[in-house]
Amino acid sequence: MSRGPRSAAAKRDWGDDEEGCHVLHVDMDAFFASVELARRPQLRGLPVVVGGAQRGVVLAATYEARAFGVHSAMPMGAALRLCPQAVVVPPDHAAYTEVSRGVMALLGDVTAIVEQVSVDEAFLDVSGARRRMGPPTVIAAAIRQAVRERYGITCSVGIAATKFVAKLGSGHAKPDGVLLVPRAATVDFLRTLPVGALWGVGERTEAALARWGIRTVAELADSDVATVQRAVGRSAGAHLHDLSWGRDPRPVQPQRTEKSVGAEETFVEDVHDLAVVEAKALELADRCASRLRRQGFATRTVSVKVRTSDFRTLTRSRTLATPTDVGREIFLAARALLAAADLGGLPVRLVGVRAEGLVPVAEVAWQPTLEESTHTVEGPGGGRPDAAAGAGREPSGSPVGARREAERAMDRVRARFGAAAIRPGLEPEHAPDRSTTTFVPADLS
Known part of the structure; x- marks a missing residue:
């Protein structure tokens, strides 16, 4: 799951026009921690952190732990200083792999066009499933219900016309929600976001853009593409400028090759x-x-x-x-x-x-x-x-x-x-x- 910055303004209702919104991004909520809570229901409601004790890093944290500032990839020592009452659970990767395979198989029952991008997230192209299952929001509801009933965990779903916007949508729908971004509302949705929310903008790129006065997606979109290219390079600059206007031609690739x-x-x-x-x-x-x-x-x-x-x-x-x-x-x-x-x-x-x-x-x-x-x-x-x-x-x-x-x-x-x-x-x-x-x-x- 991405830890990129989000915007409260983006978490509103953008309308119900689902025409052309054939891409779903399904993202498990706090996946490792959720699997552990499904196996240990007595821990529900407690700040739970999955990872190695003391010297390891945080692999996942429940939303109760995140309220204290704990997040994945944080050193465990730092996490316990922020949340000393956290319950630390050692990871069980075999269990996570088993649940991941089950969830991906479930998504494969919805459509054959599934692109798994990590153990806990995948893109779906549901163009061919609409006649059988209904509009994308109905499909998303069916997926969330099936995942909850079969595995005792929750997931969030973003629905949009492109992979990039669908992924942003699932992040803003968390936890356990759905966000539809209609095709016509794509640009308005993007303009509410900080530039760091864009796909591929890390701390270094964000700092480079900030030196040119570009801190939001709206400022990026309104900038001349040549200015953006001077800030981050020719290829990256053109790509980011396209994303700021919602242009992302990448299709859902069902046969993603592991690198x-x-x-x-x-x-x-x-x-x-x-x-x-x-x-x-x-x-x-x-x-x-x-x-x-x-x-x-x-x-x-x-x-x-x-x-x-x-x-x-x-x-x-x-x-x-x-x-x-x-x-x-x-x-x-x-x-x-x-x-x-x-x-x-x-x-x-x-x-x-x-x-x-x-x-x-x-x-x-x-x-x-x-x-x-x-x-x-x-x-x-x-x-x-x-x-x-x-x-x-x-x-x-x-x-x-x-x-x-x-x-x-x-x-x-x-x-x-x-x-x-x-x-x-x-x-x-x-x-x-x-x-x-x-x-x-x-x-x-």
Whole structure:
């Protein structure tokens, strides 16, 4: 959910003309926190914050907590100083993913043209659903009711002629509301907003525009486009000027390609031992790989993020010879990047691993090593090169292929018994034949 500035003047009734307003933006309200409240109804009405205790960041906060100034991405320590009575709940990403999939499936029942933009929001083009379900406001009401009944959470919906305005509408409808911005009222609606509400205007761009006396969307629209371009650059200036007049030709894209997947974690205490950092990187690489396999992607590039105790953040990346969805391969690249990072002798506060440059795994042409290319399989035809190698598949008996199958088996265990049932373990360089799987005690009955 965007935390961009909003305008009280924009939260009024802009009319009921729904003609041409075929775009809906559906945004879950305080998604992670709402899922936790659905599971723990005794916490309703309390200021609840989802995130790591003390040293993590706020992932979500209920509106009761937000009243104290708490917001997502805020350091947990700062949040607890603002709201010391907050109930801190550790995140359960598996639960959030499950609810997200259910909600997106529900939206897919409304229309096939759904563009999911994050775990908790999506655009819908309901042009083809109007005859079956009614006007957009009726469709929005049906969506909100279904989400509430099935998952016990709420969502807000913006309805407009363009994606950009629909997204602004859902933000101004929060919490648990609907805002229709008729096509004819688009410009009037936009002129009530601060310039920071525009899609793509962050703090730096907002400051650059302010230096030219542009602080509202109305002032942006009334400015000469050349002036805006001098303030923020030629391309960005022209784009923002178009947005200020409601011009946004981007359609709802039902097949949005994910660009990267990643995971990061803040340590409870700053870590001096690089082996501890590597162990955490292995866990994060395993999470990335599991998500890649689930979505049918392989990664070309592995990047790491390290934040030291002085809050300095380093990022390093490496492009792989062959794309992979194997956690061990991602970890080896991440470990090399960590070893080469100059931390200045400082302990580590946060580490992250990200898989970038994603490609569909079916399109990957695996390049076997010499050992893999000479691998043979037993069968009626006798010893011969493994015919399983090729686009989308590694040689089934190769070291990397065998590890991939092992990790897929781990995926199946987690799907049945939970994410904590099994996890990878560090493999000592001097003991390559040792198992790389560590079992965590769990009730598997």
